[in-house]
Amino acid sequence: MLRVSDDVRDYVKNKGGVVTISHGCDAGMCCGRINLGPTVRLGKPDNLEDFNEYLLNGISVFVPLNFISPYSLKIVLGKLLWFNTLHIEGWKLV
Numbered sequence: 194m195l196r197v198s199d200d201v202r203d204y205v206k207n208k209g210g211v212v213t214i215s216h217g218c219d220a221g222m223c224c225g226r227i228n229l230g231p232t233v234r235l236g237k238p239d240n241l242e243d244f245n246e247y248l249l250n251g252i253s254v255f256v257p258l259n260f261i262s263p264y265s266l267k268i269v270l271g272k273l274l275w276f277n278t279l280h281i282e283g284w285k286l287v
Contacts, residue, residue, distance in 0.1 A: 194265045194266070195214075195247070195249065195254065195256065195262075195266050195267070195268070196249065196250070196265070196266070196267040196268070197249045197250040197252060197254065197267070197268045198250075198267060198268065198269050198270065199250070200269075200270045201250075201252075201268050201269060201270045201279065202250045202251050202252055204270050204277055204279075205235065205252045205279075206251065206252060208235050209235065209236065210251075210252050210253060211235070211236055211237050211252065211253045211254075211255070212233050212234065212235055212236070212252065212253070212254055212255070212268065212279065213233070213234055213235075213236060213237060213238045213244070213254075213255040214231050214232070214233050214254065214255065214256045214257065214260065214281070215231060215232045215233075215234070215238075215257070216231060216257055216260065230281060230284035231260070231262070231266070231281050231284065232281065233268050233279045233280065233281055234279065235279070237253075237255060238255050241255075243257060243258055244256060244257055244258060245257075245258060254268070262284070264283045264284060264285055265283055266281050266282065266283040266284060267281070267282045267283055268280070268281060268282075269281075269282045
């Protein structure tokens with residue numbers, strides 16, 4: 194399940210109303226590999242045929258066709274100094 198917070202909805206609507214979820218990257222560690230989790234960015238993906246489009250809380254969210262998460266995820270808005278940032282909340286490394 195993927196949810197979008199109200200502050201994300203308001204922010205994204207002012208930036209075009211569309212976000213794209215991408216697969217997380219794998220990182221090699223001394224005791225194996227871990228997936229650092231999915232990322233989210235403003236805008237449509239370059240290759241639309243590889244994504245499903247969902248309307249969540251009034252914005253378009255593009256999700257990869259083979260995206261599977263055993264966790265309930267939420268797109269949240271963060272701040273770094275005076276910059277707004279989008280993040281996925283709820284992903285677990287293990």
